[in-house]
Amino acid sequence: CPLIAFKCLRTRGETRFVRSLRDASNEDEYQVVEMKSVFFEMVLNVLMIMIGGRRYYNNDVDDSRNSEELRKFKEIVTETFQVSGATNIGDFLPILRWVGLDKLENRLKVLKEKRDNFMQDLIDEHKKMKGCQGQRNETLIDVLLSLQQTDPEFYTDEIIRGMMQVILSAGTDTSAATMEWAMSLVLNNPETLIKAQTEIDNIVGHSRLVGDSDLPQLPYLHGIINETFRMYPVAPMLVPHESSTDCTVRGYRVPEGTMLLVNSWAIQNDPKLWDEPRKFKPYRFVNFEGKRDGFVLMPFGYGRRRCPGENLAMRVVGLALASLIQCFEWEIVGREMVDMREGAGLTMPKAQPLVAKYRSRPMMRKLLSQL
Numbered sequence: 001c002p003l004i005a006f007k008c009l010r011t012r013g014e015t016r017f018v019r020s021l022r023d024a025s026n027e028d029e030y031q032v033v034e035m036k037s038v039f040f041e042m043v044l045n046v047l048m049i050m051i052g053g054r055r056y057y058n059n060d061v062d063d064s065r066n067s068e069e070l071r072k073f074k075e076i077v078t079e080t081f082q083v084s085g086a087t088n089i090g091d092f093l094p095i096l097r098w099v100g101l102d103k104l105e106n107r108l109k110v111l112k113e114k115r116d117n118f119m120q121d122l123i124d125e126h127k128k129m130k131g132c133q134g135q136r137n138e139t140l141i142d143v144l145l146s147l148q149q150t151d152p153e154f155y156t157d158e159i160i161r162g163m164m165q166v167i168l169s170a171g172t173d174t175s176a177a178t179m180e181w182a183m184s185l186v187l188n189n190p191e192t193l194i195k196a197q198t199e200i201d202n203i204v205g206h207s208r209l210v211g212d213s214d215l216p217q218l219p220y221l222h223g224i225i226n227e228t229f230r231m232y233p234v235a236p237m238l239v240p241h242e243s244s245t246d247c248t249v250r251g252y253r254v255p256e257g258t259m260l261l262v263n264s265w266a267i268q269n270d271p272k273l274w275d276e277p278r279k280f281k282p283y284r285f286v287n288f289e290g291k292r293d294g295f296v297l298m299p300f301g302y303g304r305r306r307c308p309g310e311n312l313a314m315r316v317v318g319l320a321l322a323s324l325i326q327c328f329e330w331e332i333v334g335r336e337m338v339d340m341r342e343g344a345g346l347t348m349p350k351a352q353p354l355v356a357k358y359r360s361r362p363m364m365r366k367l368l369s370q371l
């Protein structure tokens with residue numbers, strides 16, 4: 001995935017995420033934190049830093065953006081979420097479109113215009129800064145603009161805006177929701193949290209923050225992530241596909257234009273394929289490798305249309321969880337287990353946002369104070 005090449009920018013976003021939790025924490029007493037927005041803002045920041053070189057959440061403003069730009073960005077994000085899960089009455093009663101009562105479609109048009117203007121301002125700003133690349137890290141917009149020079153007919157501003165938009169909409173909620181499910185699972189299974197902490201302590205120690213290059217040495221952490229994907233896939237029906245021509249698959253005739261939905265949740269929780277499928281057992285993934293080919297685990301889909309962001313997502317999710325586990329102690333709030341019910345939405349969210357208690361680990365305080 002070419003996106004993971006923006007390592008330096010991405011790491012900036014991830015370190016800030018740990019720093020902001022450190023700032024809100026108290027060394028000795030546990031603090032309560034609502035994790036859904038923490039994860040969402042972190043992923044959005046990481047992606048926006050990679051795309052355009054700036055982040056838009058947290059109050060300790062560092063980049064040269066002004067508050068008006070920040071306000072616009074937050075407004076666009078909030079509105080996108082309000083409309084993306086909504087039912088469009090005009091899809092069922094097309095007559096409403098002709099009489100102009102299709103309100104959702106109108107809202108979407110206005111939102112698209114706002115979003116396009118925002119993205120275009122960022123692109124124009126990068127065009128003006130051309131030639132200063134040596135003084136700052138190269139962003140995705142810089143790369144796409146250099147491709148525009150060699151292939152202007154394909155890499156138009158409109159295509160670049162579309163790419164920025166698709167990365168944000170396909171990458172943010174999916175990664176953030178996966179982290180929230182994973183943290184909820186480890187809080188309900190504290191022995192897994194201790195095992196993951198021990199693994200990170202043994203491999204990374206306490207004098208530096210876990211980094212990209214440590215991830216392949218952390219099989220138990222990967223077990224936690226894969227087990228989360230298996231039990232709570234954020235795209236449980238993957239994404240609908242349609243056959244472009246008549247075809248036959250394993251004896252089944254599939255006419256042209258048939259919509260195909262893959263129920264990956266059912267496969268990943270099938271007792272014929274998995275031992276005690278509703279039990280959280282990260283160890284089942286240690287030495288799992290070959291089984292992936294059997295289509296038993298497919299959180300990112302398969303084939304030509306599989307998720308192009310998989311490698312990036314694995315790093316962002318892996319590093320975020322690893323740093324939370326390395327730096328802080330985590331506990332459930334109150335006596336009740338974390339509520340694991342699923343809510344409705346485009347990407348399978350938790351019905352109740354995760355709220356947890358945390359404080360910095362004594363052996364990590366020196367390092368945290370230096371971040």
Ligand code: HEM
Pocket residue numbers: 003166167168170171172174175178234235238239240299300301302304305306307308309310312313317
């Ligand atoms: C945990 C995080 C993620 C999960 C679970 C996930 C899952 C998926 C799934 C299931 C699909 C549909 C595959 C299919 O049609 O069979 C998909 C498509 C896609 N994903 Fe992801 N994704 C994640 C993160 C990301 C990120 C970070 C990006 C971009 C930076 C991204 C970009 C895309 C795009 C552009 C598509 C559409 C691909 C196409 O239709 O050709 N995803 N993703």
